[in-house]
Amino acid sequence: MSLNALNTATAGLQVTQAAIGLVSQNVANAGTAGYVKRTLTPVSTLGNSGVATGAIGRTLDAVSLKQLRLETAGAAYTGLSAKVQGQLDALYGTPGTASALDGVMNAFTQSLQALATDPTSAASRASAVSAARTVATTVSGIAQGVQDLRSGLESQLGSEVSSASTLLARVAALNGKIAGASKTEPATADLLDQRDQAINTLSQYLDVTVREQSDGSVSLLTASGATLVDHGAAASLAFDGRGALTAQAQYTGDAKTRGVGTVTATTPAGARIDLVATGAIRSGSIAAAVSLRDDTLVQAQRQLDDLAGGLSRALSDRPAAGTAASANGLSGFDIDLTGLQAGNAVTLGVRNAAGVGRNLILMPTNGAAPDPIDPGLTDDPTALVVPVDISGGPATFAARIGEVLGTGFAVSGVPGGAAGAVRILSDPAALALTGASASVTVPASAADTKAGSGQLALFVDAGTGGGVFTGSFEGGSHLTGFAQRLAVNPAVAADTATMVDYAASTASGDTARPRALADALTSRTLTFSAASGIGGVSAPRAATVVGFTQAVIDARGAASAEARQLDEGQQIALSSAQSRFGKESGVSVDEEMSKLIQLQTAYGANARVLTAARDMLDTLLRI
Known part of the structure; x- marks a missing residue:
């Protein structure tokens, strides 16, 4: 005993x-x-x-651990989004201050109004040109800042993808050790902690689903079901970064045309999966960086490009509106397209017999534009875009338009009208024309400062040697990246009298041009593209240049505030998950x-x- x-x-x-x-x-x-x-x-x-x-x-509370990883990925996503949104918001300056975007735009319009009050003043003319230069510098500076943010995210993606790939390999290696270890050994618990910590850290980069295996190992899968770790084998992640990005560098599913890097997973069997194209990564800092680089900042660039395009064309274009016309039982519109240049889109409103309406955009080209033209690069992404070759001059406008419209339309010159005037008719019972409009760039070149009292190419495209901006698609969209290339016309900067003189015989005190330029910015309603996101998902925005500027600033501030609020809420959720996990699985002294x-x-x-x-x-x- x-x-x-x-x-x-x-x-x-x-x-x-x-x-x-x-x-x-x-x-x-x-x-x-x-x-x-x-x-x-x-x-x-x-x-x-x-x-x-x-x-x-x-x-270990498996439920609280799963929630912790979910909230960790979410917090990393919202944290990076809020950070970049704040940095983007700062580029526009503090609204209402002299150096902010709205401040320099208001100063420019005020300088034009002051010039209209005293057009004989050399100081007023110089002040107006200087204010215009400040606007161009501010817009191009913000746009360059947008691309710098995109380039920074591109670099960050390369670093984080490399770190995530290392963590996947570590989880696989720990799987191998845990599967062969005894559960009674203290070292096994240490290995499990190390593996959990590696997965938790990985969750900051991308969202993963963890599946326990019978031998003690785990498998990691993406949200879309792609396997990243299976027992002791791990996929390797790679990122083919492109360095400094430009406005033209955007993501496409085609590797040949893609201008930015993508995340690729290579399985142990050698299969390659594009995790961006397949939507496999939906949370974590990698998903946030991709979304910011390819969506948020691209849209910000488009807003600035639209603003630059509107600013330029408001001062250099004349609006052309169709007038109702009919003949031989057909009805439609007469529209004067005299002076039409490549890129000066002609928009036709059409409605079929079922009452469904749609825009038809005739895009003038000189034969070097892509075909088809992406409607997303126009004002209306839902429109049908049809290129029209106008290289033959005004006398050929009607014939070329008739060719591309085809049967169902009758296109001719306007009887007694100018060579560029076109009559477009259709059978209203089959396909009714509901409207016709265009914005025709009047100056043929930047040197043409005497094109008329209401039109002046004050802003030009520095990327085309200081050419007049028309919205052309020759060799690609001239709108994309125009904000970075926005510049004051050298011919106007060299002779500030052109801010007043619009003809050889303009009187010294003539206020017509200064008033017309000021009204073009503050009173003339333009159509800004739906892709800017200001007018809605698929709705173009009708506004003055000054109104659109304010709308851009308001949208930017709202987006930044929303991102910040989402992050604050997500950080609270993460803190709660950490507290719950600590209470269940942490050490209470x-x-x-x-x-x-x-x-x-x-x-x-x-x-x-x-x-x-x-x-x-x-x-x-x-x-």
Whole structure:
């Protein structure tokens, strides 16, 4: 009996000593990131005559861990979004200040109004040109800042994809060690902690789904189901970054035309998956960087390009509106397209017999524009865009338009009208014409400063050698990136009198041109593209240049505030998930101290049994 008691007490001491050591380890790692509280589960020996050290487990709440990873990915996404949105908002300046976008635009319009008050003043003319130059510099500076942000995200993506690939390889390596380890070894719990910590860190970069395997390993999958880790094998991630980005550098599914990098996963079997094209990454900082680079900042660039295009064409174009016409039972419009240049879109409103309406955009070209032309690069992304070759001059306008419109339309010159005037008719019972309009650029070149009292190419495209901006598609869209290329016409800067003189015989005090230029910015309604996001998802925005500028600033401020609010909410959610996980799986020093007291009591009890057994043996030996 004494020998049994001796064995039982000895086993009890060993288990208690191991448990005390585990409590000490828990307390020592109470502040260690990723450490999960350890527990010891003793097991009964054969015949229930004692205990033995069993498995060392971790107090892990799988549900709270899953939620923690989900919120970690979400917080990384909203955090980066809020940061970049704030940086983008700062590029526009503080609204209402002199150096902000609205401030320089208001100063420019005021300078034109002052010039209209005293057109003979050389100082007023110089001030107006200087204010115009400030507008161009401000718009181009903001646009360049947008591309700098995109380039920074491109670089960040390369770094984070590399880090994520390293973490995948680490998880796979830990899988191999855990699958072959004994669950009773303390080192196994350490390996599990290391793997969980690696997955938690990985969740900051991309959202992953974790699946437990029977051998103790885990598999990692993307939200779309692509396998990144399977037991001891991991996919490698790569990013083919393009360095400094331009406005023309955008994401496309075609590797040959793609101007930015993409994230590619290469499986152990050698298969390659484009994780961006497949939408496999939906949260985390990598998904946020891709979204910001390819959507948010591209739209910001488009807003600036539309603003630059509107600013230029408001001052250089004449509006051409169709007037109702009919002949031989057909009805439609006469429209004067005299002076039409490549890029001066002619918009026709059409409605079929079912009453469904749509815009038909005739895009004048000189034969070097892409065919088809992407409607997303026009004002209306839902329109049907039809290129029209006008290289033959005004006398050919009617014939060329008739060719591209085809049957169902009757196109001719306007009887008694100018060579460029066109009559477009259709059968209203089959396909009714509901409207016709165009914006015709009057100056044929930047040097043509005497094109008329209401038109002046004050702003030009520095990227085409200072040419007049018409919205042309020759060799690609001239609108894309125009904000960076916006510049004041050198001919106007060299002779500020052109701000007033619109003809060889203009009187020195003539206010016609200054008033027309000021009205073009503050009173003339232009159509700005739906792609800018100001008028809605698919609705063009009708506004003055000054009104559109304010709308851009308002939209930018609202987007930044919304991103900040989303991030604040997500950070609260992350904090709650961390608190819940810490409460369930973290170390409570008070709880461990209480457990230590219990173990010390048990240790003392076993020691007393051991002492009693020894005394009994001594007594028996002396008999």
